[in-house]
Every structure is written in structure tokens, then in C-alpha cells.
Amino acid sequence: MPNRSTDELFQLIKSLEKSEKRNFKLFIKRASGDDDLKIVQLFDALDKMDEYDEDSLLKKNKAIKKQQLSNMKAHLSKQILASLRTLNDDKNVEMQLNEQMAYARILHSKGLYLQSLKMLDKIKQLAYSHNQNTSLLLALELEKKIELLHITRSIKDKAESLSEEVEIVNNHISLQNKLSNLTLQLYGWYIRLGHVRDEKDVTAIELFFKTNLPNVKDLELSFYEKLYLYQAYSWYNFILQDLRMFYRYTQKWLDVFIAHPEMQKVEPVLFIKAFHNLLSAHFDTNNFEKFNEVLEQFETFSKSKIAESSANIGIQVFMYLYTAKINKHFLEGTFTEGITLVPYIEEKLEEYKLHVDTHRVLVFYYKIACLYFGSGDNEKAIDYLNKIINRKSDLRTDLQCYARLLHLIAHYELGNDDLLEYLLKSVYRFMANMKNLSIVEEAIFSFLKKSFKLSPAKVLVEFRKLKNQLEKLENNPLETRSFLYLDIKAWLESKIRNVPVQVVRRERFLERK
Structure with a gap:
């Protein structure tokens, strides 16, 4: 996992594209004072480094004195930003x-x-x-x-028309701010806690949303007002696990960009995020045809001038496009084929390590672990799950919980009996402390505890009982989360029939086609 406490100037330099580095050198040459020549030396030295190391920097560049370094870095940072401004003025x-x-x-x-x-x-x-x-x-x-x-x-009456215009714009800004604040707070809620876990969570999120949602009835909303309104409803319904309404508002989110194509260039990251969330909605509802249709649109966009206009936009496209590609393999039940994506994803995560946030990296690790688990390679699944479990983070407690649960099941599959008793207690305690134990998880733990003492024939009977028990919980809104993170039904069926998980998933897919 990348260390994110690296030097800010080093991060800035490493984010530059070749054309931007060349533009910086040309920009500096126009002034070419002694101070500027020194900062070019510092620029080149930092550009050559793979990891920021101040001691090594000073040792290899004797002309750079330690007492000057802080001021030189500040000056260099200012000049780089100034050069970027001249390069990007016409794009933004x-x-x-x-x-x-x-x-x-x-x-x-x-x-x-x-x-x-x-x-x-x-x-x-x-x-x-x-x-x-x-x-x-x-x-x-x-x-x-x-x-x-x-x-x-x-013109006559200019004062009145100006005053009226200012009042209208102020009202739009005020509403836009309220909606964007609500969206940000809901997103923050999800990153911290994930989906609702019980009725108490449901009451809390419903009260928060209704209290903070501005009254927009009978108002003619601007682009941004619609955008933030649909985002807020998307996150609200996703947290509540109301997947039908989540789909409805992610579709509206994308549609507002389709209706205002000029804004795709102004807000490309939010346009990309709209694709991602709509794809997630189709994935969560197993709507393969619509998922494929939107994925094709997203792939077409990924080759557009907008998608290739900056490194940051390219990184966002990579993250969400490859999340969708993994999800496609989940839907199709082609886990082994999906594993072929892993080396490229790993390569890109390393290349973008200074720019990809921890939350997104952990999601990739979990999805990769699921690919290996579904294909029957439990040891590789455990390797990726350990990357999540060993990462100290207060993000996505639900992701941490399900990583531990899948980690436990993978060890069960490997027959690591010496570890299982300890892991059962450890994972149960962790999920209980995180208030993340639903009826589904309680049933799984109960089964695993009993399974140690049962003969193979009796274990098979218990597998069938657990499958029947879980099927009755599928339509319970508060249990949806468990089935989204872990296809426990596919695993149970695979154990009952003695076939790999991906065979079960593949048969489901072919039946729906």
C-alpha cells in the first residue's frame, strides 16, 4: 500500500506529463535568473527520484544547501503552478x-x-x-x-435589472450550496459506515436527509442544482439499499449530462462518476443487458478527447472502467478469465499510487480477492484480503468486515482447522464491535461453529439448511448489504453440488440470457 505522507512538491512533479515538464522549462528560460537556474536543478533532481528522500537529494546535489531547501521548494512549486496556468488556461x-x-x-x-x-x-x-x-x-x-x-x-432601469439578476443568481448559489453540502455529507456517511445496518441507522439517515433536503418543488432548477439533487438522492437510496431508487437517480444523474453535453467537458469527473454509479446500480440489480449497454457507452467515452485531456481524468476513467470490467466477470461467472485483468490493474495502481485514494485501492483489492475466491484460488484470495485487513484505516468499516468474513471462509475452504477457531472468534468480535452483524452473518457464524464437529454427510445437510434460511432473508432490505458484498448463496450451492463458485454463477448468467 503506498505511503501517502510523501513530499507535496515531489507529488506535484510526479503528476506532470511530458508536455507539462517541457512547458515548465520553457517558462523558466524566459526569466532565467540565478534563482531560477537553481530551481531547475532541484526540479531535475526530484524528477529523477522514485521515492522522496531528502538526505539523498542533498548528498547528490551539493549546490542545494539544506538551509535553502525550504525556500527553493516553495519558489519551485509557485513557478510550476504558474507554468501550468499558461498551459491550461484555454482548457478550463x-x-x-x-x-x-x-x-x-x-x-x-x-x-x-x-x-x-x-x-x-x-x-x-x-x-x-x-x-x-x-x-x-x-x-x-x-x-x-x-x-x-x-x-x-x-440602458434605462439598469439598476433594477442588475439588482434582480443578482438576487436570482444568489438564490441559485444558495440552493446549489445546500444541495452540494448534503451530497458531500451523505458520501462521507457512506465512506465511514457503508450501508444501513439496522432500524436505528435507517431512522438516523432518513431524519438527516429530510432535515437537510431543501424544498425544490415548483423551482426551475439549474444544471448544478439538478446534478447535486440527483447525487444526494443516489447516495441516500444507496445507503438505504433501495436499489430500485438508486438506479432511478443514477440514471437521472447521467441524463442531466446528456441533456447538457457542454458540461461534460466542464465537469468530466462527475460525468465519469455518473457512469460508474449507473453501472453499479445495474450490477447490484443483476441487470446484465443494461449493464453491458452502459459499459459500451463508457468505453466509447474512455477513448474521447475529454477522457484523454488530463492525467487526473485518465486515472478516474481507469479506476471506474476496470471496476466495471471486474463486475462484468462477476455477472457472467467468468472469474478465471477476470483474473487476467489483475496484472494490468496492479501495474496501474503502482503507477498512480500518489493519486489513487486508499478507499479505491481497498475496493480493488476486495474485488480481486473475490475473483480469486470465485475461481477456486483461495490462497491468492487470502493474499489480497490480508492487504485490506492489515491496512489501518477508518474508511469503509463494512469493507473491513466483509474482507474478514471472506478471509475466514477462504481458510475454511483450505481446511486450515488450526486457524479457524481463532479466526471465528476474532472476526465475530470485530464485526460485533463494528455493529456489523446482521441475521445473515449470525447464521453463517453459527453454521461455521457447528461444522467442526460434523461428519461430511451431516455438513452437507447443514449447508442446505443454511441456504434455505438465507433465501428467506433475500428480500429483507436490511440484509441486502450481505448479499451485495458476498454471494454467500453461490458459495453454499457450490458446496452442496461440489462445483466451483464460478460454475454456479455462470449457470445463473446463462439462465437469465
Whole structure:
């Protein structure tokens, strides 16, 4: 697991593409003072390092003194960011608007009020067309200031129309902020706790959502207001495990981007996330045809100019595209075939280790472990599950719990009887402490405890009993989570029939086709 406490400047340099590094060198040459030549040396030294090591840096670069290093790094960071701004100004709407606002203010400070107003008109048009309400408000406030302080011979009733326009934009910004805050808080809830575990959780999340959801009835919503509203409902229903409503709002989330294609370039990461969540909704509901249809759309997008426009967007596409590809193998029951994706995923996780968050890495490890478990390679499954279990993290307690449960079952499959008694107590205690024990998990633990003392024939009877017991719980909303994380029914059927898990999954898939 990558160490994320590395140097920030080192991270910045390692995030640069070849064209950006070349642009930085050209940018520095235009000034080429002594200080700038020294920071180029520092840049090159850091660029050559695989891991940040300050002692090694100073030892190999005698011209760089330890007492100067802090100031040099600050100066280098500032220059890199300045060079990136010149390179990316035309790609980012917000940066364009910020630059034009700076020009409008300069014109205003020079007393060129009419020229400043012309610039503000251009800013407003660009902001309106790309739903950038904050930039629009800044432009309106400067326009107000000019109208208040100077005679511009502007159109009649300008003051009233400006005031009304500011009021409308302020209302949109306020609503947008409330909805985006709600979305962020719900996402934070899910990252910390996962799905609801009991009626107490259900009551808490329902109360929180209803208390914080703004009244949007009868309002004409802007792009961002719709986007954050659909995101909020998506996370809310996902946490509640209401998969039908989760699908409905993830579809709306994607649809708002389809209705506003210009915003795909402005908010590419949220567009990518819309694909990911809609794919997850189809996966969770076993809707293979729709899953395949959306995956094809996502793969087409992954080759578009937007998807290839920056390293960050490329990383997001990789993460969600390969999550979906693994999920496709789960749906099809082709676990062994899915394992062929693992070397490439590992290679990319190493390449992107400074940029991929811990939560996403752990999800990949769990999914890879499930691929190996489903294909019958329990030892490799345990290797990946250990990467989750041994990672100290307060993220996704549910992921930590199910990793331990699958780890226990994998050891059961291997017949590691000397470990099982200890693991049973350890995993049960962990899940109980995390308040993560549902009826399904309690039933699994009860079965595993009994199985030690039973003959093979009697174990088979208990497998059938457990399968029947769990089938009755499938439609219980509070038990949905257990079946999403671990296809325990497929495992039980595989034990009853003495076939690999992937055979059971494959037969299910072929029956549905």
C-alpha cells in the first residue's frame, strides 16, 4: 500500500506529463535568473527520484544547501503552478473566467469603465452558457460597482435589472450550496459506515436527509442544482439499499449530462462518476443487458478527447472502467478469465499510487480477492484480503468486515482447522464491535461453529439448511448489504453440488440470457 505522507512538491512533479515538464522549462528560460537556474536543478533532481528522500537529494546535489531547501521548494512549486496556468488556461472554463475577471478589474482600475463593462458582458455570457454562477455573481458585483460609482450612460432601469439578476443568481448559489453540502455529507456517511445496518441507522439517515433536503418543488432548477439533487438522492437510496431508487437517480444523474453535453467537458469527473454509479446500480440489480449497454457507452467515452485531456481524468476513467470490467466477470461467472485483468490493474495502481485514494485501492483489492475466491484460488484470495485487513484505516468499516468474513471462509475452504477457531472468534468480535452483524452473518457464524464437529454427510445437510434460511432473508432490505458484498448463496450451492463458485454463477448468467 503506498505511503501517502510523501513530499507535496515531489507529488506535484510526479503528476506532470511530458508536455507539462517541457512547458515548465520553457517558462523558466524566459526569466532565467540565478534563482531560477537553481530551481531547475532541484526540479531535475526530484524528477529523477522514485521515492522522496531528502538526505539523498542533498548528498547528490551539493549546490542545494539544506538551509535553502525550504525556500527553493516553495519558489519551485509557485513557478510550476504558474507554468501550468499558461498551459491550461484555454482548457478550463473557470480559469478562463478568472483571467477575464482579472482583466475587467484592471480596466476598471485604469478608469476604462466602458471597456470593463464590455469585458464583463463577455464573462457573463460565458458563465451563463457553462452554469458558472459564482463567476457570474462576481461579474455582476463589479458591474454593480461601476454603475453605482460612475456615469456610464447605460440602458434605462439598469439598476433594477442588475439588482434582480443578482438576487436570482444568489438564490441559485444558495440552493446549489445546500444541495452540494448534503451530497458531500451523505458520501462521507457512506465512506465511514457503508450501508444501513439496522432500524436505528435507517431512522438516523432518513431524519438527516429530510432535515437537510431543501424544498425544490415548483423551482426551475439549474444544471448544478439538478446534478447535486440527483447525487444526494443516489447516495441516500444507496445507503438505504433501495436499489430500485438508486438506479432511478443514477440514471437521472447521467441524463442531466446528456441533456447538457457542454458540461461534460466542464465537469468530466462527475460525468465519469455518473457512469460508474449507473453501472453499479445495474450490477447490484443483476441487470446484465443494461449493464453491458452502459459499459459500451463508457468505453466509447474512455477513448474521447475529454477522457484523454488530463492525467487526473485518465486515472478516474481507469479506476471506474476496470471496476466495471471486474463486475462484468462477476455477472457472467467468468472469474478465471477476470483474473487476467489483475496484472494490468496492479501495474496501474503502482503507477498512480500518489493519486489513487486508499478507499479505491481497498475496493480493488476486495474485488480481486473475490475473483480469486470465485475461481477456486483461495490462497491468492487470502493474499489480497490480508492487504485490506492489515491496512489501518477508518474508511469503509463494512469493507473491513466483509474482507474478514471472506478471509475466514477462504481458510475454511483450505481446511486450515488450526486457524479457524481463532479466526471465528476474532472476526465475530470485530464485526460485533463494528455493529456489523446482521441475521445473515449470525447464521453463517453459527453454521461455521457447528461444522467442526460434523461428519461430511451431516455438513452437507447443514449447508442446505443454511441456504434455505438465507433465501428467506433475500428480500429483507436490511440484509441486502450481505448479499451485495458476498454471494454467500453461490458459495453454499457450490458446496452442496461440489462445483466451483464460478460454475454456479455462470449457470445463473446463462439462465437469465
